[in-house]
Amino acid sequence: MATTPRSGGAGSGTAQRPNGTSQNKSCQFKLVLLGESAVGKSSLVLRFVKGQFHEYQESTIGAAFLTQTICIEDTVVKFEIWDTAGQERYHSLAPMYYRGAQAAIVVYDIQNQDSFQRAKTWVKELHKQASPNIVIALAGNKADLSNIRVVEFDEAKQYAEENALLFMETSAKTGMNVNDIFLAIAKKLPKNDGANNQGSSIRPNGNETNRPTNNCCK
């Protein structure tokens, strides 16, 4: 578990090749974060990508994009992360982001039962609409507040097992399990040199069309 996210590459906006060593395989994956608003999606990404935590993280409108590169064994994995808006009204934008994603983290807030229910509907929608091979992780965020939790660990764990999801309780505030959940996803993703490598497009809404034709902001 000596693998830690490399910071910097994402922030500077350049697609650096870590280490530059040639024998390393490298893959890139498109990952999308979904979940009720104010459960901590942006905070999880911020913790993962920049190691930071802002108490008053601003709400996300539309979506935000960040990247982070991690190493697992001999593979360099680059995550291209779409962090989406949580408000139900922005729902119609979501397919633009999860279509073509290889991984998704569905986030809920352990002190909010509704957000857990919302997470379940996201999982259902992903199973129905997203790519069939998508790796889905369920994150019960704000684990630092477990003394006032509403959603029990076992309940969520059982739900995750029934639906073949990765599951962890995380805390963007303390950093607990944040890197781990991304790492677990990276391990589960297929890392053959072919399809996911380099050429895979991170553009929302698939590769071919220039303009998204799905319903934006409906």
Next chain:
Amino acid sequence: MAIKPETRLCAVTFFAKLHPGDVCGSNGLPLTPNSIAILGRAQRLKEVQDEHLCQYLDVIRGKHERTIVVSEYVGCSLEEHVKRHPPLSLAQILRIFYQVACGINVLSQHYLVAHNLEPKNILIAPDGRLKLFNYGLYFMTKGGAYVPFPVGNIRYMAPERLLGLNGNVKSDVWALAMMVVELVLDLQLWPKLKISNVVRKILAFARSNNVLEKIAREHQCFEAYQNMDAELRQLLEKCLHASPGQRPLPRELLAHKCFADILQADREREKAQEAESKQQLESHLPPLPLLLRCPLSQIYHLWQLAGGDVQAELKKEGLIRSEAPILGLPQIVRLNGASVCPTRSQSHLMDDRVVPLKLHALLQRLSQLPACVYFPLLHSPRFSSQHQRFVLELQQLPLVIRERDIEYQFHRVRLFARLLQAYPYTAELLQREAAIDIPPLLRGAVWAALLEVVPNSGYGKIDKFTPTSTDRQIEVDIPRCHQYDELLSSPDGHRKLRRLLKAWVTAHPQYVYWQGLDSLTAPFLYLNFNNEELAFLSLFRFIPKYLHWFFLKDNSAIIKEYLSKFSQLTAFHEPLLSQHLSSISFIPELFAIPWFLTMFSHVFPLHKILHLWDKLMLGDSSYPLFIGIAILRQLRSTLLDSGFNECILLFSDLPDIVMEACVIESQKMYEATPKSITHRQHALRSQPPQSLDIGVTDVELKHLQLEQCPRISAKDVQHLLLHSPSDLALIDLRSVVDYGHVHVPHSINIPFATVQLGEQRLEALNVPQLEAQLRGRIVVCVSNIHQNAVEFSNFLVACGVQRTCILHKGFNVLHSIEPNILISN
């Protein structure tokens, strides 16, 4: 402390209670510092203005929860006054009694209580007028909950307050009566008693039938008590009744007959003075400096611009002392986390000294200005004085300099204050002056005027309390909205923002709350923190003007149209950049929704939004599109060198945009773009389109998405032809024969059938000096076959030709223009 006669402002300071370290609220967020809570609450006090109250001007947070309150100050305190003029005559005492009661009465009208009345907090101006001072401490500290010290002097505290019953105006009546007793009996209450014994004494009053008599006996003044004016004595006895219910209300006090005589005398004196006043003004009285006739808020603002620094003044007086941080380090930290620290330094103790803010330098600085700058005449022709030249010269300088130039701001503040007083009759003038710049002090009111807000007190009637389905969303968004700002992060700021958002949603049943509405509301609240109605009405007018229909439950058609128009306008002004972005599929849907849905208020910090919106307010609904292009233009070279990933990363974390450049650039583009180019079906229209305009539903979304270049109306072409033909290059794509038959003078004929558009170079068209003929002009592609014009305009964009557009309805529409603009053979 020596207070000079010109002193008008002063500062007091105290520490707010520190939260124990590392404690979070139930929502997991850190507790709001008490100093911020105080700052938010204190804003309301600024609005309380009365001749018997010192006006509050500012609350500033220092380090370590230090709170500094700036307020009006006049003359000297009652405490000093009594020392200087002992003993006071009965008439003088009655006047004091009456005026303090006036002050308490006004406070209670504002639902406030002072709870710290004592001779130190009552100021007497040289003319005998009296003002309550520091009366807001109890309110701003939420009854003392936010500070580590009790509010009020025990000696004047009513028994019920000692028992924990606070917030009753009758307790202030008690305190006032105690002060008057001291004056009348010419004594000091329990001068040598320890606090605990004073408390015991006061509590013992609860069992007494006649508190006044008891006080007199205790202080060996029974004789004086007996000789007291009977009416006054009865009144004081009533005010000092142990049960608050038996004490009179302030307004009952004011009506008491023992004041009748002095009131009558004062009225007569005033009349006499009025008759004399003219003579006096002209003769011996030294004239009051003109500046001191301006509102205190303006004086304080100018004082700050002139380099005034409240913290520095407090340091000079020794009220803020800094100590080496190392002295505060714990000496021992136990394993359980408890630490042994050095005893708290003396500098952290409460010190209630009042520090005057010196106005001398400011008065000196502005004394040279003529009266017409202090009181500008709006409708008389401007005197082309030196000062006018000075103002015009300064207007050439960058905005940041103008905003910090004291003399310039003085001109602007005085001018705008006048304009606002006469609004709405001065609306046009105000608009013209606002186009130059807006003085930050008056921005909230100026914006409201630019948005044509006319307060109608309808806000109070809107339901802001009934729970609705959007409450949860609003609740989670507010603690994330511009929380770096002290006002917006205070509990009062949260409450106000919640009320505004709920009111807006209630007032618009056709619309819904979209995340982002919070950011959009924040600037209005920030500027009108004490005037929720103005904030609400500004938002109410702002949204239809710039975001018409954006907050529909299904806003997809509106957003899509808006973003497509944005793409077109980008191609119009930045053809190469637009080509590049579309070639990497970097579409506005991915980055520009938060820009436009919140008018950039979600992407920039408040201070930038203010300058941006200063200009936005002057433009129409298309202006924001040009701001978007100005941002792209500022990042142009980075964007041109970047692929999709880098571009989207750049916008996820928007780099430092130079706002002034962005504003100037967007304004230039806005002015250089004919109105019809920005046509959108969903924009709010003030008048229906005419025959030569683009009809409301003429251009549908699919057209916008298919056509890279925007369409121009025949009316705008006609206007350009008549008024600035040198700005227009008209490319006629019809055949040579048609062109020979009839054409627009000076148009360039490039028959579409003969051109090869495969090669994306202008030279390939074989038209001599075409590039030079198009440069810097609005290039209108005209054809009778619309598709030809579309293809040719796309070609021009690919060649990097700026400002390419298509004539809406093609060549034939030009026939219908009267008077005729065509040449026919």
